Each structure stands twice: as structure tokens, then as C-alpha cells.
Amino acid sequence: MDLCDKGLTQLADMLRKGETTSREITESALTRIDERDREINAFITVSRETALKQADQADRRFKKNKKVPLLNGIPIAVKDILCTKGIRTTCGSKILTNFIPTYNATAVDRVLRDGAVMIGKTNMDEFGMGSSTENSIAGPARNPDNIQYVAGGSSGGSAAAVAAGESILALGTDTGGSIRQPSAFCGVVGIKPTYGRVSRYGLISYASSLDQIGAIARSVEDCAILLNCICGHDRLDTTSVDIKKPDFLKSLNKDIKGLRIGLPEEYFIEGLDSRIRDRVLSAVGTLERNGAKIINISLPHTKHAISCYYLIATAEASSNLARYDGVKYGFRSEDDFSDLIMMYEKTRSEGFGSEVKRRIMLGTYVLSAGYYDAYYLKAQKVRSLIKRDFDNAFEKVDCIITPTSPCLPFKLGEKLDDPLQMYLVDIYTVSLNLSGLPGMNVRCEPAEGLPVGMQIIGRAFDEQTVLQVGNAYEQMTKR
Amino acid sequence: MEYDAIICFETHVELNTKTKLFCDCLVSYDAPPNSHICPVCTGQPGALPVLNKKAMEFAVKAGLALNCTINRISRFARKNYFYPDLPKGYQISQYESPFCENGHLEIIGDDGQKYSVWIKRIHLEEDAGKLVHSSDSLGASEFSLVDYNRSSVPLLEIVNDHENNPIRSITEARAYLEKLRQVLRYIEISECMLERGQFRCDVNISVRPKGSFQLGNRAEIKNMSSYKFIMDALEYEMKRQIDILESGGSVDQETRLFDEVKGITLPMRSKEDAPDYRYFPDPDLLEVQIDQELIDKIQKEMPELPDQQMKMIIRDFGIAKNDAIILTRDKAVSEYFRLCASLCEDKRRLANWIIKELFKLLKDDSSTIDRCMIIPDNFARLINLISSGEITESIGRTVLGEMFKTGKDPETIIEEKSLKIISDNKILKAILEEIIAKNPDAVNQIKAGESRPVDFLMGKVMKKTKGKADPKKIKKMILKILAD
Numbered sequence: 001m002d003l004c005d006k007g008l009t010q011l012a013d014m015l016r017k018g019e020t021t022s023r024e025i026t027e028s029a030l031t032r033i034d035e036r037d038r039e040i041n042a043f044i045t046v047s048r049e050t051a052l053k054q055a056d057q058a059d060r061r062f063k064k065n066k067k068v069p070l071l072n073g074i075p076i077a078v079k080d081i082l083c084t085k086g087i088r089t090t091c092g093s094k095i096l097t098n099f100i101p102t103y104n105a106t107a108v109d110r111v112l113r114d115g116a117v118m119i120g121k122t123n124m125d126e127f128g129m130g131s132s133t134e135n136s137i138a139g140p141a142r143n144p145d146n147i148q149y150v151a152g153g154s155s156g157g158s159a160a161a162v163a164a165g166e167s168i169l170a171l172g173t174d175t176g177g178s179i180r181q182p183s184a185f186c187g188v189v190g191i192k193p194t195y196g197r198v199s200r201y202g203l204i205s206y207a208s209s210l211d212q213i214g215a216i217a218r219s220v221e222d223c224a225i226l227l228n229c230i231c232g233h234d235r236l237d238t239t240s241v242d243i244k245k246p247d248f249l250k251s252l253n254k255d256i257k258g259l260r261i262g263l264p265e266e267y268f269i270e271g272l273d274s275r276i277r278d279r280v281l282s283a284v285g286t287l288e289r290n291g292a293k294i295i296n297i298s299l300p301h302t303k304h305a306i307s308c309y310y311l312i313a314t315a316e317a318s319s320n321l322a323r324y325d326g327v328k329y330g331f332r333s334e335d336d337f338s339d340l341i342m343m344y345e346k347t348r349s350e351g352f353g354s355e356v357k358r359r360i361m362l363g364t365y366v367l368s369a370g371y372y373d374a375y376y377l378k379a380q381k382v383r384s385l386i387k388r389d390f391d392n393a394f395e396k397v398d399c400i401i402t403p404t405s406p407c408l409p410f411k412l413g414e415k416l417d418d419p420l421q422m423y424l425v426d427i428y429t430v431s432l433n434l435s436g437l438p439g440m441n442v443r444c445e446p447a448e449g450l451p452v453g454m455q456i457i458g459r460a461f462d463e464q465t466v467l468q469v470g471n472a473y474e475q476m477t478k479r
Numbered sequence: 480m481e482y483d484a485i486i487c488f489e490t491h492v493e494l495n496t497k498t499k500l501f502c503d504c505l506v507s508y509d510a511p512p513n514s515h516i517c518p519v520c521t522g523q524p525g526a527l528p529v530l531n532k533k534a535m536e537f538a539v540k541a542g543l544a545l546n547c548t549i550n551r552i553s554r555f556a557r558k559n560y561f562y563p564d565l566p567k568g569y570q571i572s573q574y575e576s577p578f579c580e581n582g583h584l585e586i587i588g589d590d591g592q593k594y595s596v597w598i599k600r601i602h603l604e605e606d607a608g609k610l611v612h613s614s615d616s617l618g619a620s621e622f623s624l625v626d627y628n629r630s631s632v633p634l635l636e637i638v639n640d641h642e643n644n645p646i647r648s649i650t651e652a653r654a655y656l657e658k659l660r661q662v663l664r665y666i667e668i669s670e671c672m673l674e675r676g677q678f679r680c681d682v683n684i685s686v687r688p689k690g691s692f693q694l695g696n697r698a699e700i701k702n703m704s705s706y707k708f709i710m711d712a713l714e715y716e717m718k719r720q721i722d723i724l725e726s727g728g729s730v731d732q733e734t735r736l737f738d739e740v741k742g743i744t745l746p747m748r749s750k751e752d753a754p755d756y757r758y759f760p761d762p763d764l765l766e767v768q769i770d771q772e773l774i775d776k777i778q779k780e781m782p783e784l785p786d787q788q789m790k791m792i793i794r795d796f797g798i799a800k801n802d803a804i805i806l807t808r809d810k811a812v813s814e815y816f817r818l819c820a821s822l823c824e825d826k827r828r829l830a831n832w833i834i835k836e837l838f839k840l841l842k843d844d845s846s847t848i849d850r851c852m853i854i855p856d857n858f859a860r861l862i863n864l865i866s867s868g869e870i871t872e873s874i875g876r877t878v879l880g881e882m883f884k885t886g887k888d889p890e891t892i893i894e895e896k897s898l899k900i901i902s903d904n905k906i907l908k909a910i911l912e913e914i915i916a917k918n919p920d921a922v923n924q925i926k927a928g929e930s931r932p933v934d935f936l937m938g939k940v941m942k943k944t945k946g947k948a949d950p951k952k953i954k955k956m957i958l959k960i961l962a963d
């Protein structure tokens with residue numbers, strides 16, 4: 001077992017005992033990248049030099065003072081949708097291929113402040129639009145378990161990097177399932193916290209009311225440590241909530257005896273791969289045998305979630321992506337243009353990939369005069385109903401368990417020609433973005449050699465319960 | 480046939496907050512291009528807006544001064560369109576639930592009666608940057624450049640209503656704009672300098688036969704940078720529309736641009752080409768809740784408005800209405816007057832001297848009262864010296880001129896230039912006797928009953944004394960000597 005295959009907790013312990021150094025860990029991860037990333041393509045940019053410099057700084061901090069944050073010296077990969085000062089941030093798009101931010105996203109600032117080593121920027125679907133990391137200017141990311149298969153998306157690079165030992169931790173973002181679904185496909189733990197828990201400042205917006213930054217790691221405990229660092233109010237993001245953040249490690253090992261877990265009937269019906277259903281239900285059985293109470297619940301508006309999501313997300317995206325016009329930064333068409341409109345048209349036609357253009361057009365239509373009420377406004381109403389479903393359910397249960405994805409990882413190219421099939425991959429995850437609730441993917445038993453994940457959903461701002469249940473399951477099934 | 484106009488303004492007012500609407504950049508007019516910019520106001524990927532609370536308070540203040548209802552819950556919306564001076568590809572503005580609605584501003588209508596011009600809504604939005612084209616300052620550059628210093632400066636938009644108490648004539652339009660600007664300056668939320676673009680208007684105008692209640696198609700006119708151009712544009716447009724109607728045609732509902740050089744309006748885009756801005760609530764900003772306490776606080780701290788000050792000046796100081804209007808046109812003048820008035824008995828003389836003498840000096844110097852070197856205390860003392868007869872009005876003007884130039888107090892100037900009135904009767908008598916002796920013709924004419932030579936003799940005396948004699952007293956003395 002190489003250093004880069006160990007978990008954060010174990011490495012933090014070794015660092016404190018002087019058994020290893022941040023430089024050794026970082027070099028181990030960089031070596032793994034050299035060995036495997038040509039195939040996996042988890043990274044768009046590997047920031048080797050800065051990483052090693054940061055590692056040395058972290059080692060010096062250890063020498064000076066053993067009481068440094070747990071993240072000190074630990075390699076972390078950052079999704080290329082988060083701005084990193086002085087380091088190219090492409091968002092997986094041609095339109096930002098040459099964009100170097102002048103500032104760090106708040107979440108990036110926080111991990112660096114705690115001494116984490118930023119090893120590179122990870123591959124993703126362009127602007128977070130996709131479920132397979134195939135819509136990337138850098139080419140597709142592949143599943144480390146089997147490179148014939150996709151890594152999921154849009155944070156496929158982050159999940160694959162953690163799964164392959166190319167990083168210990170990763171930051172991802174989740175607008176409709178983009179942390180949880182690739183985590184399920186790659187067999188790692190990924191949590192999307194409650195909307196408002198992590199500052200979105202410096203997160204390149206796809207759909208502002210749905211986007212949320214979260215953590216990807218190889219254990220629930222590691223995720224909790226990363227969350228401790230990135231959560232909390234930020235005055236630069238009005239939508240980040242100004243409430244006291246808990247210590248996510250504190251309640252991690254609390255007994256789950258008597259805890260009420262809801263199983264929504266709408267999530268276990270037709271369309272779900274039976275192999276996934278069996279493994280999720282078997283995991284639920286394990287929790288039940290260990291004292292949890294399983295309660296059947298209903299989330300009746302689930303069936304509208306995908307349509308609701310694609311109206312709201314595309315509407316916001318059509319506006320959020322208007323700033324990429326070739327005027328201030330990023331790509332500008334080199335073709336001849338005779339006037340301003342032509343420059344916009346050529347720049348945006350050449351600079352955006354087809355999925356992004358599809359969503360911009362859809363969103364523009366949704367917001368158009370005469371259609372706004374029928375689409376955008378109605379979608380907002382449905383969004384409230386979906387939220388209410390969860391409010392009702394949480395009167396009876398403490399958390400909800402569902403599959404993370406209805407299907408196993410699929411082969412590269414398999415769903416590329418059928419956007420609707422691709423959209424359905426997010427069927428179990430989008431409701432949480434619409435309702436703002438926290439959700440985490442935890443791995444179950446694999447099927448056909450491919451990872452399977454279950455999703456644990458909590459009340460708003462109750463990530464503790466989600467982490468507690470996930471950790472309990474991990475402990476029960478420790479290999 | 481005679482026609483009425485229906486005029487509605489959309490007035491944009493740049494607020495004088497220290498910082499921009501959604502970031503910490505300073506608001507500055509003269510800074511070098513792009514020296515007050517940051518990721519937020521240049522629309523960098525990932526940057527997010529945070530509302531400037533002060534700007535929100537200013538909007539509420541304007542709403543209260545203009546008799547609006549303040550919406551307790553308000554929202555920002557995105558107005559989507561592409562232009563290089565708009566870095567995000569959308570402007571953060573307000574659509575549904577603006578900060579203020581349903582207010583009015585009282586003006587004096589053409590009929591001499593009070594008239595309340597309806598204010599439909601007041602909303603807060605961010606300004607765009609500025610494009611600099613090759614013709615302006617870039618020499619022969621083939622590029623246009625953009626300066627984002629103005630990007631995201633807070634802008635208040637004040638909108639009238641066609642159906643509710645609109646402006647009815649071009650003179651009323653001017654009265655409305657002047658009154659609006661006056662009020663906004665009084666409450667100190669903007670300097671409203673037209674030449675700096677701090678007070679800009681688009682105007683909608685339609686005409687209808689006098690007495691008709693039907694609204695005609697209207698034209699929106701953009702691109703006017705001064706009162707004169709606004710009035711010229713309205714004048715031209717009203718005539719154009721009347722001509723169309725007179726010749727049996729119909730006015731198109733469209734947007735027109737004013738050509739300052741030719742003084743005419745030209746079609747810009749038709750109603751069909753009107754852009755679809757795809758407004759929707761900005762998901763980056765939460766709903767703004769305005770507490771009643773905040774509204775009460777702003778109301779309580781509201782400075783006196785021009786109408787209130789005018790009434791006070793008439794009532795407490797006995798100033799004539801026309802003078803009171805002039806004195807309250809500008810807040811700084813009004814305050815100057817009030818400061819002087821508290822130290823001065825003869826308020827009417829004071830008013831008169833500010834309007835006639837001080838304004839003339841300011842005008843000749845193209846200065847304003849804020850830059851005037853004469854402190855109110857000194858101005859009041861000068862008036863008191865004149866009132867008590869220690870100096871004549873004519874000397875007073877000389878002293879004022881000197882005070883204006885040097886900022887010294889009147890007594891010092893009188894002392895230095897020995898301008899004090901000659902009150903010693905012996906000296907005066909000696910001067911008079913000398914002048915009478917030198918002008919026998921005039922003396923004879925006076926004795927024959929003519930009065931004009933008295934003035935002639937007085938002129939001689941004033942010249943001799945360099946104006947330091949009290950004319951009334953001299954006249955009496957001349958008549959007395961001749962009668963003896």
C-alpha cells in the first residue's frame with residue numbers, strides 16, 4: 001500500500017508521529033498521477049511545483065508546531081470549476097482555456113489556510129453540465145476500476161482522482177448530483193452539504209440556486225474533516241448561511257440505535273437497476289440489524305424532479321453563462337467578424353460545447369416573454385412541492401436512504417447521443433438540490449466489479465446525522 | 480385642433496454612496512480608467528454580488544421623500560442583454576417588488592395650481608461601464624475600449640405613470656425635473672450633476688386632442704444629456720406627433736434617439752424589435768427585508784424638503800414667496816440664508832442682498848455658495864452694519880466685493896479702507912459749504928424751486944466723501960443750508 005492509498009486520518013497520524021512527511025505523501029500522489037492519469041484523465045492541470053512547495057511549507061509547520069490543522073500537508077484535488085489564484089481554471093470549457101483567476105474561491109482559500117496541498121485541478125463536464133465527465137475540453141475522465149467505463153460527472157475527475165490514489169481528498173461541486181453520482185461510480189464517499197453551508201464565492205456558477213461545493217474522500221470521517229474546514233458563513237456570498245457550524249467529527253461515532261431511516265417508495269420502482277436495488281436494500285438491512293428503524297415513506301412529487309430541475313438549472317445557466325462573450329477574458333473567436341454581434345456569435349458558438357449550448361438555448365427559451373409563467377414560474381412551484389415532500393417525510397424519519405444512481409457506471413460514449421437518458425442518471429439526486437438538503441454517497445457492495453453507491457439524505461443543516469449513519473455503515477462493513 | 484401631451488420620465492440617478500452597489504470598490508468620477516474595479520464589478524467567473532446596505536437606505540429615503548409606499552420585501556432581478564459595457568451579460572436591477580411604489584411629487588402646474596405628478600415606482604439597479612470609442616480619445620485605434628469604473632455604481636430609477644397623473648406639458652416637464660433634482664439634492668443621496676451623468680432621463684411622450692381621455696401611441700426618447708436637450712427633444716417630438724395626427728396618420732409606438740446636433744429625434748427601434756430582457760429573480764441575492772424600524776429611522780432623520788423650508792422662510796422670516804422660492808432652490812443657499820438670518824434682524828434686506836448682490840458675485844466668478852469665502856456670520860454682520868446706517872448701501876457693495884475676494888470680516892475691511900460713514904456734522908458742513916460756494920447756478924435753480932440740482936449737489940458730496948456719507952442726511956443738510 002502506497003502512502004497515497006491511505007486515508008487522511010491515518011496520514012495525519014503518521015505526520016504527527018514523524019513517520020512520514022507531506023513531501024513524501026505529495027510525491028507519492030504525484031507518482032500515482034504519472035503512472036495512471038494518462039489513462040484516467042482525472043486532472044486538467046497538475047500543479048506539481050506549487051504542490052511540492054506547499055508540501056515543504058506544511059512540513060516546516062509541523063516542525064514548528066505539532067498542533068496544526070488536520071488538513072496540514074494533505075494533498076487535495078480541486079475541481080476545475082473553483083477559481084484558484086494564478087492557476088488556470090478552465091471549467092472544462094474551451095471558452096476558459098486561457099483563464100487564470102486573480103483570486104481564490106473561498107473554499108480553496110480555507111483548505112490552503114489549513115495547510116492542505118493543492119495537487120491540481122480536476123476534470124469535469126463543461127460548466128458542470130453532464131453526468132459522465134465526457135463533455136470536457138480535456139477529453140473524458142475514466143473510471144479507475146475499469147477504464148472502459150465513465151467516472152460519472154460532473155465532478156468525475158475529483159471522484160476518480162480520490163479513487164485512484166491520485167489525491168487523498170477532493171473538492172467537488174454538485175448542482176444536480178455532480179458530487180454524489182461520480183462518487184457512486186468511482187466507489188468513494190462524497191457529500192453535498194446543505195445549500196448555504198459552503199460559500200459559493202469563486203465557484204463558477206452553473207445554476208446559482210442549486211450549486212453547492214462539497215467534499216470527496218475515501219471515508220466518511222475524512223469527508224467530515226474536510227467539511228469542518230470549508231463550511232461556514234462568508235460575507236462574500238449572500239446565500240451562505242450565517243449560523244454556527246458544528247464540529248462534524250463530534251457526533252460521528254454516535255450509536256444509530258433507534259434512529260429512524262426512511263425508504264421512499266418512489267425511489268425503488270421501475271427504472272432502477274435491480275442489482276443496485278438489492279445492494280442498497282441489503283445495506284439498509286445491515287443498518288436495521290444494528291438498531292436503526294426502517295420506515296417506508298413517500299415523496300410523491302419525485303417524478304417531477306427531473307423536469308423541474310432542467311427548467312430552473314437551464315434558466316439560471318442561460319444568464320450565468322452570458323458573461324463569456326470574448327470581451328474581458330477567456331477565448332475570443334479568431335475568425336473575422338464585421339461587428340459586435342458577430343463577435344459574440346462566433347466566440348460563443350466556437351467556445352461552448354454542444355451540451356452547454358443546448359442548455360443555454362433551453363434556459364433562454366424558459367425565461368422568454370410568454371413562456372416564463374408556464375415554465376420558470378411553474379417549475380418554482382413544483383420546487384416548493386418537492387421541498388414540502390421532504391419536510392413531511394422528516395416529521396417521521398431522521399434520514400432517508402435511496403440509491404445514488406439508477407444505473408451502474410456505463411461505458412464511454414454509451415449515453416452521449418441520448419441527452420434524455422443522460423439526464424435520467426440524476427433522477428435520485430436532483431431533488432436534493434431543488435430542496436437544498438444535504439446528501440452523501442456511501443459505497444455498498446459492488447456489482448459485476450463496478451462500484452454501487454447509496455445516498456443518505458438529511459434535514460437541512462443536519463449533515464451530522466448523514467455523516468453518523470454513513471460512518472456507522474462503514475464501520476459495520478469494514479473489510 | 481389643440482393637443483395635450485402626456486409625458487412620463489424614467490429618471491436615472493447615480494447615488495453618492497462611497498462604494499459600489501455590490502462590491503467594495505470606490506465610486507469615483509475622475510479616476511483613471513479601470514482603476515476602481517474588482518472581480519465582482521467586472522463579472523469575473525465565480526464572483527458574487529453583496530448588496531450595499533447604504534444604497535438600499537438611500538432608495539428608501541428617496542421613496543419617503545417622494546411619498547412612496549416602501550415595500551417591506553423587495554427583490555433584485557436580472558435584466559439580460561449583451562453589451563460590452565455590461566460585464567456579466569445581465570444588469571442586476573429590480574422588476575417585481577421594487578423598493579418603492581406609488582408616490583408623487585408636487586409641482587406648480589401650468590394653470591398655477593398645485594399638481595401631483597405620480598411616481599409609479601422607484602427601483603435600485605447597477606450602472607453599466609463606459610465604452611470609449613476611437614473617435615473620443617484613442618486617436619486612430621481600431622478598437623473600442625471599456626472602462627468599468629462606473630460598472631455597478633448604484634443607480635436609482637424613478638418612473639412616472641401614463642395613466643395616473645402624468646406630466647401634461649413641456650413646461651411642466653421642466654418643473655418636474657427641476658423639482659425632482661432639487662428634492663434628491665436636499666436629501667443628499669446624489670449631487671445630480673447632469674454633466675457628470677448623475678441625472679439622466681429617458682422620456683415617453685404621446686399627444687391627444689385636448690379634452691380626450693384616450694391614450695395615444697407613445698414614443699420613448701433616449702440620449703439627452705441636458706435640460707435644454709430634453710426640452711428640445713420634447714418640443715420636436717410633440718410637433719412631429721401632432722403633424723402626423725393632423726395629416727390623418729398614426730404615431731408608431733417606438734424608441735427614438737435624440738440627435739443633439741440636428742435637434743431632432745430619429746427612429747431607433749420599433750415595438751416589435753423591443754428586446755426581451757428575460758427578467759427573473761437574481762438567485763445570487765436573497766430577498767431584501769426592510770424593517771419598519773429602519774423606515775422609521777430614515778423618516779426621522781429626513782432633512783427638511785424644499786417645500787417645507789420655503790414655507791418656513793415665508794412664515795418665520797416674512798420673506799416674499801418669490802424670494803423664498805429662489806432662496807430654497809438650492810439646499811446650500813437655503814442653509815446659508817438660514818444661518819445668516821439667525822444673526823440678522825432685517826431678514827428682507829438679507830434676502831435681497833443674497834439674491835441681488837451675492838448671486839451676482841457668484842455668477843461673475845462662476846462659483847457656488849459652497850465655495851464662497853464669506854462665512855454666514857460675516858455676511859450677517861455686513862447686513863447689520865447697513866441696517867444700522869453705519870455704512871451706506873453703496874459702501875456695503877464695495878465691502879461685500881472685498882469680503883468675496885478675501886474672506887475678511889466687514890469691520891476689518893471698513894477699517895483698512897476707512898470706509899466708515901462720516902458722522903461728524905462739522906466736517907460734513909464744511910464740505911457742503913465748499914460745494915455750495917462752487918456751484919452758484921445749481922443753488923439758484925434750487926432756490927427757484929427745482930429739485931433736480933439737489934441730486935447734482937449730492938453727487939458732488941458723495942464723490943468728495945468717496946461715498947462715505949449718508950445720502951438722506953446730506954439731502955436734509957443741503958436743503959437746510961439753502962433755506963437759512
